[in-house]
Amino acid sequence: MNKQINIGIIGTGHLGQYHVKHYLGLPNVNLVGIHDVNPRQMDIIQKTYPVKSFSSMEKLIMSCDALSVVTPTETHAIVAEKCIELGKHVFIEKPITKDIKEAERLVRIANENNILIQVGHIERLNPAILALKPFSISPKFVEIQRLAPYTVRGTDVPVVLDLMIHDIDILLSIVNSPVANIRATGVSILTDSVDIAHARLRFENGTVASIVSSRVAQDKVRKIKLFQKDFYATLDLLLGLTEVYQVNDESNDEISPTTAPFEYHGRKRIISYTKPPVVQNDALRDELSNFIQSILGNATPIVDGQAGRDALEIAIKIQDMIIQDIH
Numbered sequence: 001m002n003k004q005i006n007i008g009i010i011g012t013g014h015l016g017q018y019h020v021k022h023y024l025g026l027p028n029v030n031l032v033g034i035h036d037v038n039p040r041q042m043d044i045i046q047k048t049y050p051v052k053s054f055s056s057m058e059k060l061i062m063s064c065d066a067l068s069v070v071t072p073t074e075t076h077a078i079v080a081e082k083c084i085e086l087g088k089h090v091f092i093e094k095p096i097t098k099d100i101k102e103a104e105r106l107v108r109i110a111n112e113n114n115i116l117i118q119v120g121h122i123e124r125l126n127p128a129i130l131a132l133k134p135f136s137i138s139p140k141f142v143e144i145q146r147l148a149p150y151t152v153r154g155t156d157v158p159v160v161l162d163l164m165i166h167d168i169d170i171l172l173s174i175v176n177s178p179v180a181n182i183r184a185t186g187v188s189i190l191t192d193s194v195d196i197a198h199a200r201l202r203f204e205n206g207t208v209a210s211i212v213s214s215r216v217a218q219d220k221v222r223k224i225k226l227f228q229k230d231f232y233a234t235l236d237l238l239l240g241l242t243e244v245y246q247v248n249d250e251s252n253d254e255i256s257p258t259t260a261p262f263e264y265h266g267r268k269r270i271i272s273y274t275k276p277p278v279v280q281n282d283a284l285r286d287e288l289s290n291f292i293q294s295i296l297g298n299a300t301p302i303v304d305g306q307a308g309r310d311a312l313e314i315a316i317k318i319q320d321m322i323i324q325d326i327h
């Protein structure tokens, strides 16, 4: 289809510049322009990319069919609501908003006005996660680690809302059951808010997940381990590596490249090891493409407003619990 979607970007800081870069290269996109409250930031972008800057946010919104909101999280609600009020679809960077009330309001007015909200939970498109697609996943236990060295960026929000929310969104997409119970603890180390957090989530179907997120680590780590009957998967989201161990009956061993026999209660079985193909991608490009194709009616948003709201709800419950625990 040749239809062009007129796109605008509001907020062209660290991440917004990459939205500019990708929209310029995507099919079905006419990048109308950018708006940033900081005119110097727009100048910097214009020196690198052939894009028009708008000093008025309203004028940019009025000239577009859809917008990316890449401003700091505390401004997502006010900026996105303006877009939705004016009848425009919105891609909102994660977290959707700073609190649940704002998220629910956005989802409600978007539904009422037939507007599409997509939320930038980019890790859903991490190739290591996508490589799990051929497998039937229903984990009983999940262990997740997301550690990063300290940088100023992101410290305007606690680590739960900056880093852990990525893993909460992944978990909610994998475990098809409501969260029944949360335990959480955290520590402030370098900032006044929580820098390292641990949460234990139990889902109504019995699945248990343990998530550790830190922004005071020496090295970057992003790992997920999934355990279920006769199945164990280990994912490295940084390296783009997925490894799967499955237990099969001996007779089923034709396709595994690596196998190890074992015996339990007299039953002989084999553990087979596979490395499903991990197709390298640019996750930001792919999620923006998904947004455009969803507007065109050729796809549905990978992470819609409701999913963004659901991840935020759990993140805020974890954060509140940590604060209670600290005081």
Ligand code: NAD
Pocket (backbone or CB within 6 Å): 010, 011, 012, 013, 014, 015, 016, 035, 036, 037, 038, 041, 070, 071, 072, 073, 075, 079, 093, 094, 095, 120, 121, 122, 153
């Ligand atoms: P940033 O501070 O580098 O950039 C934000 C830009 O928005 C700045 O240029 C600022 O001048 C501008 N701005 C502020 N208020 C504005 C307003 N009301 N209207 C227009 N422009 C405004 O921040 P960033 O690191 O690019 O983060 C932006 C958003 O993206 C945050 O919500 C953050 O959580 C999210 N983020 C997501 C990921 C991810 O993995 N998906 C990664 C980084 C950041």
